[in-house]
Amino acid sequence: MNSFEDLIETAQNFIGLLLAGDFTSTASKFDDQMKIALNEAKLQETWINTIKEAGTLIQLNAPKTAEVESYRIVTIPCSFQRSIIEVQITFNKEGQISGLNFIPTNMEYHAPDYVEKSAFHEIDTTIGEGKWALPGTLTVPDGSGPFPGLVLVHGSGPNDRDETIGPNKIFKDIAWGLASKGIAVLRYDKRTFVHAKQLTPDLVDQMTAKEEVIDDALLAIDLMCKTEGIDPKRVFYLGHSLGATLAPRIAQQDNGLAGIIIMAGITRSIEETILDQFTYLYNLDGNMTEQQKAELDDLKEKVDKLKDPEFIENISRQDLPLAMPVDYWKDLHNHDTVAIVKTLSMPILVLQGGRDYQVLESEDFKGWKDALNHRENATLKVFPELNHLFIAGEGKSSPQEYMVEGHVEKEVINSLVEWIK
Template sequence: MKVLSLVLITCIFVVSSFGQDITGQWHGALKIQGVQLPLVFNVTETESGYTATMDSPNQGAFGIPVTSTHFENNVLKISVTNSNITYEGTLGDGELITGTFTQAGKSFPMNLSREEIEEVGANRPQEPKKPFPYRSEDVIFENKQAEILLAGTLTMPEQEGIYPAVVLISGSGPQNRDQELLGHKPFLVLSDYLTRNGIAVLRFDDRGTEASAGDFSSATSVDFATDVASAVQYLQSRPEIDKSKIGLIGHSEGGIIAPMVAADSDDIDFIVLLAGTGIRGDKLLLAQQALIGEASGMSPNQLAENEVLNKKMFEIILKDQSEEEKKEEIKSYLTQVFRNIPKDNLPAGMSEEGYAYAMDSQYMNPWMQYFIKYDPAPILEKVSCPVLAINGEKDLQVPPKENLEAIKAGLEKGGNTNVTTMELPGLNHLFQEAQTGLPNEYEEIEQTFSPKAMEVILEWIQGQVE
């Protein structure tokens, strides 16, 4: 799953340099508390200098836009502003770059080379290993509306029979069928647990990701909902599946998508919302940014400045005006804001106008525009099937109290009386047992999915399908 936060801003330009060839793929690996995270920088030369993208294979994230790429006097400087990432290294003989990776004020040595890094796996004790004590089948199904083929895995109990089933729906960002990120595979662990306990599970690669076709970059939650509806139709075609007992389990943004599908179909018999949202997107992002910022040690002044900036940006996006008018207003506002930022604080080689343009591109992304405007309440009012909504107490991305209350209020307003909400103590956004709840803790935790959370999910589903 990916974080419900602002997407990384667009790579725009660079300052040119002379000397050795820096273009191509550069492989490195961060080593944090014994865990190795491979990273790849893909550097391209243009007429005006260099551009780059970043890959994080363990997170299933490829082509992440880099804000700026600067290479001069054999020193490579890379900046990814919205993730607060910088990399600086010196190119020496033998095509080895010796340098330092910094994020959120924490620095780690990381060298880059042309050769792929041999991955050393993190300890993930919950990850199931073959042979599985159940049937596992790779499948392909069609989203006829979008005219694309989607690829996934269907797991079913070994014994012949007709089984209840669920479709797993991933969070924001391009996710594979295991929802793989930071060395964790939450959907693999969850599907294994449910299937061992008599529930068939279909999980699939998001459109445009791994084996699934389609364009992820131009899609919004509405488009992803049609993919999920197609997955349900596929399950209905399988003789091993009980057509009257098909449900949805959505995590994070998946918790927005599941009610969309359920509200529009009589074929959904229950839904489970894992860290689903109940408040409008702009309000969620403001709360998320404040909680993560405070937990990360930002000062009250920094938090206040960040809130003012983002509130204004969201107000512009929420206006009833054309896309071009919004773009111009955002660029104008950001240009004014960034004139007050010391030049040393801007990414290498970037002007105030260029920075404003990059931020404008980020906020005008189709997914971001839709998410900021989307209010889950009207859709929740139309959901009549049983609903379980759970959040971790330490979730800083989808604050539990206000979202669970809003989900319950929306469902009950529509007359739904079969609603269960739970805040699970000590768990973060990924439903791991956590200390702080901060995203930078996700990878360090060996646990992928709290057994207590999985028990809650299973017991509730069993109560619906008996």
């Protein structure tokens, strides 16, 4: 009988194949009975349905083992962006897989101390209409308005309205925290989250930041301005991560905004940011593997190619970092965030976590600072102990930290309230 050490390695490799979408190889690990009970097509359908709303994988957690009669069971909890899925694999004495279970665990939200639930109520709403309509939540203070309003816009990837990452819901923290202090907040599920099935390969290839973020953000701002009980002259925009990077571009298209808030927005190019992030992560434990070195070299080569204006005209997705669509890269290159922010006259608040490894104080925050230093109506603030999610921690930040329950720091909430009011 195989040792548990060997079975754990087999289980981890099996999950890797599932994540890569290689269902032929995964199904080949089954014993004869499992091949009948869960054929390749059924395995693919079950796995896709299990993870479709889970979001991005953050990490594989420590395995658990058990022995029942002649079978050995390895369970590996997989931490995804919005849930933990336990992959439970049963091995027979020959080391073949004779049982497989996917057990999702939704993570319960606990409100932070600064929230006063009795001070506000929530209303379901819809942003836009037709094919790309998005469900949203309007969090409204109790009492008589009109209230100042804030629209929240997410980072990259298929985010839900709470911008859920592990057990953390940073947009829910902000919405409930600000509504407790008399500010109405609108948040909504992102197009790539709600309408993933409608996004055909052709549509994905043509997608830019406009379709992914900007169009829906402008509709959300318009809805907020037209909502009864909201002061249309005091509607603000808050973007986090990609939403922060695009804030100047969105403000340029909606002159009615009272101001914009940039929380962890980059001022470097996205390809430089991706390269820096992978370099940081691969060096976290000080021991880069040969595979990681090769992946980093490949990424560097792709980033260098993007700097060649002729190359980008004749490029395929496979030649680009993270295989992102060509039109997406071109669109970002054609809109200089720093140049745009210099043209805006509205009040601007820039917030940065000092421990953020994704958006750097030394590079990106400095970029905002250099662009806005002369402006009396620009406020820039660094929170030394906070990470990319504006949650406090110690030491070097890592993706694993995002799986620890925390909340947007009270000092950040207070800064937002003070600036908006």
